[in-house]
Amino acid sequence: MHSNDTALAEVQPQHWQTALQNAVKDPAELLALLQLPEELLPAAKLAAKQFPLRVPRGFVARMQSGDPHDPLLAQVLPLGAELIATPGFSTDPVGDTLAKADAGIIHKYNQRALLISTGACAVHCRYCFRRHFPYADEMAAKSSWQHSLQWLKQNPDINEVILSGGDPLSLTDAKLAPLMDGLAALPQIHTLRLHSRQPVVLPERVTEALIHTLKRSKKQIVLVIHSNHANELDQQVADALNLFHQAGIHLLNQAVLLKGVNDHAEALISLSRRLFSMQVMPYYLHLLDTVQGAAHFEVKLKKAKQIHKVMCANLPGYLVPRLVKETAGEPNKTLVT
Ligand code: SF4
Numbered sequence: 652m653h654s655n656d657t658a659l660a661e662v663q664p665q666h667w668q669t670a671l672q673n674a675v676k677d678p679a680e681l682l683a684l685l686q687l688p689e690e691l692l693p694a695a696k697l698a699a700k701q702f703p704l705r706v707p708r709g710f711v712a713r714m715q716s717g718d719p720h721d722p723l724l725a726q727v728l729p730l731g732a733e734l735i736a737t738p739g740f741s742t743d744p745v746g747d748t749l750a751k752a753d754a755g756i757i758h759k760y761n762q763r764a765l766l767i768s769t770g771a772c773a774v775h776c777r778y779c780f781r782r783h784f785p786y787a788d789e790m791a792a793k794s795s796w797q798h799s800l801q802w803l804k805q806n807p808d809i810n811e812v813i814l815s816g817g818d819p820l821s822l823t824d825a826k827l828a829p830l831m832d833g834l835a836a837l838p839q840i841h842t843l844r845l846h847s848r849q850p851v852v853l854p855e856r857v858t859e860a861l862i863h864t865l866k867r868s869k870k871q872i873v874l875v876i877h878s879n880h881a882n883e884l885d886q887q888v889a890d891a892l893n894l895f896h897q898a899g900i901h902l903l904n905q906a907v908l909l910k911g912v913n914d915h916a917e918a919l920i921s922l923s924r925r926l927f928s929m930q931v932m933p934y935y936l937h938l939l940d941t942v943q944g945a946a947h948f949e950v951k952l953k954k955a956k957q958i959h960k961v962m963c964a965n966l967p968g969y970l971v972p973r974l975v976k977e978t979a980g981e982p983n984k985t986l987v988t
Contacts, residue, residue, distance in 0.1 A: 667855035674707045686717050698729030705775040710852045722880045722912045737946035742783035744940040746979025765813040771821035773853040778948045780940035800833040811842040820849040824864040831867035843870040848877040850891045857891035862898045873901045881921040889929045896930040903934035909948045916961035923970040933972035
């Protein structure tokens with residue numbers, strides 16, 4: 652893309668930006684679209700006051716109309732249960748605050764640094780471990796990345812940069828481009844990793860222009876998508892993922908084990924198989940991060956291990972994601988065995 656084209660793209664919203672803006676944000680509309688009972692509305696409205704509803708229309712279209720237990724709906728519908736304070740659950744379950752190295756930078760693990768690139772997401776997942784995160788103060792993109800690039804220069808042991816958020820692909824190509832150019836000028840960095848749910852919930856975001864922008868970094872690129880259920884992965888998602896694959900971008904998936912969504916082995920086996928058919932390797936299956944408001948999604952450890960055991964017995968090893976837990980202050984994720 653020429654710089655003039657980039658400037659034009661900034662003033663004229665692209666198809667994906669329109670889809671992002673048109674996301675469903677009103678619980679009453681979501682219930683009406685799916686022909687669900689109005690009795691669900693008062694609690695949904697209350698919970699949405701604390702953490703707003705947001706779900707792209709394309710993702711809603713993959714839900715089963717009339718089914719209040721649809722596994723995709725369960726991930727986005729605000730519930731009264733979110734308002735119950737649960738002992739052992741906190742607002743910062745993975746210790747982001749403790750690991751803050753600088754504004755917008757989290758340094759938890761050796762040789763890797765995570766940039767909180769933006770607070771925006773295309774979808775609001777009700778179980779999100781950063782649902783209470785103070786994004787307004789912590790956005791690496793705020794200073795056109797100069798601050799983050801300077802910090803990386805001063806920390807030459809870092810060789811992998813992880814773009815997280817929020818969702819880094821909420822940023823426009825024009826916003827991402829200076830970071831890519833800045834990384835290209837840092838020989839110490841050999842890998843750029845992006846954690847994004849957008850290829851799944853808003854596949855419109857994946858364009859040739861985006862791929863072109865990411866490739867400006869001249870680094871090995873790893874894209875970790877986030878899908879929890881095979882029903883999320885339709886043909887449009889497959890086409891989007893294929894664009895990354897064709898560009899030589901490594902594709903991994905992380906899922907969260909969620910009660911009422913994917914807490915049985917058959918669902919997760921289907922997910923692994925579907926991911927593989929789309930060139931994505933299952934990477935992590937996370938135990939729920941104990942964030943306030945998400946306790947109703949928790950799958951107990953004993954059941955999680957049973958589910959994983961059945962997966963191991965029915966899938967080739969390369970399609971079994973690692974069952975892990977993130978514990979604040981630990982130097983790596985903990986394997987649950
Ligand atoms: S897309 Fe990721 S960061 Fe955004 S709400 Fe969902 S889990 Fe949280």
